[in-house]
Amino acid sequence: MKNTLRKSMLVVVLSIATLAMTRANDFYLSVKSDDNRTVDLFLEQSSHPMSISFEDARGEILYNYNHKSLSTNAKRYKFDDLPNGVYYFVLEDDIKIERVPVLFTNTKTIVETGKVETVYKPYYRVDNNMVSVNLLTIDETPVEIKVYDEATNALLHEEVLKTGKSVGKRFDFSSARYESYRFEVTHNGNTFYKTVSL
Numbered sequence: 001m002k003n004t005l006r007k008s009m010l011v012v013v014l015s016i017a018t019l020a021m022t023r024a025n026d027f028y029l030s031v032k033s034d035d036n037r038t039v040d041l042f043l044e045q046s047s048h049p050m051s052i053s054f055e056d057a058r059g060e061i062l063y064n065y066n067h068k069s070l071s072t073n074a075k076r077y078k079f080d081d082l083p084n085g086v087y088y089f090v091l092e093d094d095i096k097i098e099r100v101p102v103l104f105t106n107t108k109t110i111v112e113t114g115k116v117e118t119v120y121k122p123y124y125r126v127d128n129n130m131v132s133v134n135l136l137t138i139d140e141t142p143v144e145i146k147v148y149d150e151a152t153n154a155l156l157h158e159e160v161l162k163t164g165k166s167v168g169k170r171f172d173f174s175s176a177r178y179e180s181y182r183f184e185v186t187h188n189g190n191t192f193y194k195t196v197s198l
Contacts, residue, residue, distance in 0.1 A: 027091060029100060029111045036109045037082075039102065041075045041089065051092040055099075057085060079104065096120045097190075122185040122192050129176070131196055134168040135187060143167050143187045150180035150195055173198055 032038035041052070054063040054077070063077075079087075082104060089100040097119045101112040120136040135143055140163075147157040161167040173181070176198070183194045 027098075029089060029102070029113075031109045031111060035078075036107065037079045037104070039077045039079065039089075039109060039111070041077065043073050043075070043091075048093050051090075053090045053092075055088045055090055057087070062087075079109075094121065095123075119188070119190050122183070122194065124183070124194055124196060126196060126198070129172065129174040129198055131171045131173060131181075131183075131198075132168060133171070133183060133185065134166060135185060136166050137187060138165055139188070140165055141188055143185060145169055146184040146186075147171065148182040148184070149178045150182050151178060156181070 026044040028042050030040045030042065032040065043050075049066070049068050051064065051066045052075070053061050053065070055061050062082075084104050084106060087102045087104065089102060091098045091100070099117040101115050103110040103112060120138075122133055122135045125132040125134075133145060137143055143161045145157070145159050145161065146155060148155055157171070159169065161169060180195060180197045183196060185192045185194075
């Protein structure tokens with residue numbers, strides 16, 4: 001029984017890793033050659049919901065766009081009125097959040113692709129009364145998981161996972177008395193929240 005569970009967990013983790021790898025290069029930015037304040041964003045067409053935002057160095061959102069599916073694979077942004085400095089394109093889907101630094105100077109715009117920050121989101125799988133939580137942790141830093149009863153806000157479980165480039169935990173709610181639980185997964189200063197109903 002334990003071997004079966006371990007094998008199924010491995011399949012889930014490998015599936016997540018494969019999905020993340022195939023979607024790792026799903027966009028790129030290009031600066032228009034005759035107008036250095038015009039940036040084109042090219043996206044792989046997808047039916048997955050995506051959020052595109054543009055932030056300044058303090059994290060203030062200057063532009064935000066959410067959509068359920070991409071009707072086109074190119075978007076053009078003109079930044080004529082922005083002062084020089086570092087800004088960020090932030091692309092978020094159901095798997096990850098990517099922050100791409102863009103530097104504006106008087107004479108050019110530099111997309112700093114070598115400094116892209118990628119944060120992976122937890123993946124949840126509900127199978128009857130079993131809930132699996134998995135997360136890619138390429139840097140192998142610890143992941144904290146907390147589970148709360150959604151109705152009373154009582155902390156039911158807290159654990160720090162510390163192994164490998166991906167971590168996973170399986171929760172058995174077959175003898176639980178509640179119907180809805182809130183998961184909080186924290187990794188590298190980012191906390192993700194998910195409510196699961198059984």
